[in-house]
Amino acid sequence: xxxxxxxxxxxxxxxxxxxxxxxxxxxxxxxxxxxxxxxxxxxxxxxxxxxxxxxxxxxxxxxxxxxxxxxxxxxxxxxxxxxxxx
Numbered sequence: 001x002x003x004x005x006x007x008x009x010x011x012x013x014x015x016x017x018x019x020x021x022x023x024x025x026x027x028x029x030x031x032x033x034x035x036x037x038x039x040x041x042x043x044x045x046x047x048x049x050x051x052x053x054x055x056x057x058x059x060x061x062x063x064x065x066x067x068x069x070x071x072x073x074x075x076x077x078x079x080x081x082x083x084x085x086x
Contacts, residue, residue, distance in 0.1 A: 014061050015054075022053035 026049060034042055 018058040019054045021057050026050055
């Protein structure tokens with residue numbers, strides 16, 4: 001039986017990547033529409049949306065790249081798609 005655990009390395013890098021991607025998504029979609037009415041309340045809503053989108057992208061990256069292991073196995077030079085023993 002294989003137990004799925006999240007690896008500890010790369011957390012800060014993945015969080016920065018997720019924040020950058022969330023900023024790009026929010027900046028391309030919501031900010032142009034909200035710009036004319038931008039005030040303190042709307043800035044708070046956009047900041048909350050940024051946090052939620054960053055969290056969602058971070059979770060997707062974690063599941064995709066860590067738990068499903070859709071990254072090359074550098075030691076063996078191949079890609080592993082499951083947690084099963086090879």
